[in-house]
Amino acid sequence: MEKALKAFSDHFSVNVIATDPVLMMNSMRVFPTSTMASLGIRPVYYVSVYPRSVFNREREREALERARRAMEQEQARRDLEMAQTLQRSVDATGGQTLLVDDDLHGADDSQMGLGMLPGDTGKSVRIKIRDKSGKDTLLLVTTSTTVQAIIDNYVSMAGLGDKVTVTLEFDDERLDPGSTIGDTEIEDDDMLTAFWR
Structure with missing residues (x-):
C-alpha cells in the first residue's frame, strides 16, 4: 500500500504521505504495510484515503451523532413509558385521572401518584406546573378538567395543607378556578405557574 500511495502522490503531484493518511476499505482499516495478497484476491481494490485530521474529525462527528441518536432513543423510550403509564391509568379509571409525575425532578414515591377527578372526559393534555422555587410538576389532565380540580390535586401532592390558597397563572393571566382546560x-x-399564600 505504501508503494501505491507513493505512485498516487507522484502521479497527482499531491504529497498524500505527508498527511499521515488513514486507509479504509469496506469500512475496515487498512494499514500502509498491507499487501494486496493480505487484502484478499479481487480484481479491483477500492481504498479510501483520508488525511488523518479529516479522518479524526469524521470519527468525532460520527461519535457525536451516535450519542445524539442514543439520547433521542432514550427520550423516546421514556416518553413511550410515560404514555403507556398514562394510558393504563386512564383505562383503569374510565378516563377520570389526573396523573402527577415528579420523577424527573427527584420526588420520592410519596409525592407521586394518581388523583381521581370525577367526570373527566375529553382529550388528554400534558401540562407542567412550576412553583415559586422552580420545581416542576408534570400533569396529565383532560380538556374537561377544571382548574379547581388541578389546584386541589396540586395542593394535595405538594403537601401544602388546607389553609393555603393556591392560584394558577398561564401567560401571566390568573386562571378562573371554575373554568376547564378546554375553556383556556x-x-x-x-x-402554568403556581402561587400560594
Missing part, C-alpha cells in the same frame, strides 16, 4: 388556550406541554 392551554395546550400540550404548556406551563
